[in-house]
Amino acid sequence: MSLEKECTHHKEKKKRIIWRLCAGLIIFNFILLLLILLIWAVLQPKKPRFILQDATVFNFNVSAPNILTSSIQVTIYSRNPNDKIGIYYDKLDVYATYNNQQITYYTAIPSVYQGHKDVNVWSPFILGNNVPIAPYNGVQLTSDQSNGALQLTIKIDGRVKWKVGTFTSGRYHLHAACWANIPLGNRGTGISVGTGIKYQLSQSCRVSL
Template sequence: MSQIFSPSPKHCAIANNKRYLANLPKHLPFNKKLIYFISSLFTSILCFIFILYFTLRPAKPQFALQQADVYQLVLLAPTNLLNSSIQLTFLSTNPNQRVGIYYDEFQVYAAYRGQQITADTPIPGFYQGHQETNLLTASLVATGMPVAPSFRYEVGRDQVAGRMVLRLKGRGKLRWKVGSWVSGGYRFNVDCVAVMPFGDSNSPSASASSGPLSSRPQGTRCSTDV
C-alpha cells in the first residue's frame, strides 16, 4: 500500500525561499562595490575642492587708473543727445602667486553723475599669469546718446566749480587657473574715479587748441568686486 505525502505550508515556504535566493542576481555584490567606489570618488573630489579653495583662495584682480582724457563732451540742443570721446589707460594686476586669470569678457564705459555717457567698449580677452601686470587702453565714444535733461545744468555747475568727476567702470567675466585646472566663470565689476580740472579755458567742447580734459591720478586704485 502506497503512502501519499502532502507537503505542509512550512515546507512550501522553505522551498519558495530557496527558489527566491537562487534567482537573485549574481552581480549584486559588484553593484555594491560600484556604488561604494562612486561615493568615495565623489567625496574625494569634494574634499579636494574644499582644500584647494581654502589653501589658495584666489585674491581678486587689482586695477589702477593711469590716465583719462576727455576729448569731446558736447550736448546737442534741444534734443539732449550727447557726443563724447574719452581715452582711458589703466593697469590690471593679478596679485596671486599660484593662480592665473583668464579674462573672457571685459567691457568698459564712462559715467557722469550716475549717467552712462559712452557706449560699452570691449577689451579683447587675455590671460594673466601669476603676479603679472598688463597695461590696458580703451577709446570710449558715444554718438547721439540720450541723457537726462539735468545733464547740461550739472556740467555747467561743475564748470563753475572748476572740476569734473568721472567714473570709469568695467564689467566682465573671468576664470581662475590653478595648474591644469580651470574654474567656471565669475562675474566681476571695476569702478575707477577720475577728477579733472574743468573751466572755460579747458572745456572739451571748446576749440581743439585748448586741449582735452585730463586726469593723471598716478595709479589710483580702483574698487573691484568678484
C-alpha cells in the first residue's frame, strides 16, 4: 500500500469516527430533550399565584409639580399551586408604578424556596424620597389625591427555578403586576397602624414567566 493511500485511509477512518461521535451526541441530546419534555408534560407546572392583600400608606406627598415622596408597606401573598414541583425564588424586586412610570425604589425580597403547595407572605416597604416624576403624572397624582382614589400598580420582578426531585431547572424571569386602588380620601375604609392607614385590597396579580 502506498503512503498516499494509507494517509487517505486514515483520514476517512478519522472522519467516520468523528461523524459517529457527532451522531451519537445529537441522538443523546434529542433523547434527553424528549425526556425532559415528557416529564414537563406529565407534571404540568403552573405559575405561582400572587395576591396583593393590603397596602399601608405612611406617606404619599407630591411636594412640587414633579417631586414625589412616598412610604408604603404592602402585604403580598404567594402560593405554589404545584403538588410535585418546588419553586426557588431568586432575589425578587418590588416597586410601585403610576401610569407606567416607576415612582419608588426597588425593595429586595431575599431568596427563598417554596415547596409543594406552600405559601409565603411578604410585607416589604416600598419607598421613594424626592423621586422625580413626569410633570403630567405629578398633576394627575395631585388630582387623584384630591378625588380620594390613588391607582398604583405594585410590580414584582425576579428569577425563579423549578425543582423536581433532585433536578433543578435553569432560571426563568418572573414578572407580576398587582393593581392597587387605594382610597386615600376615605380614611374610614382603612385601619390606623401607627402613623399610617392600612387598606385591605385582596387583589389578584397578573403573573408571567
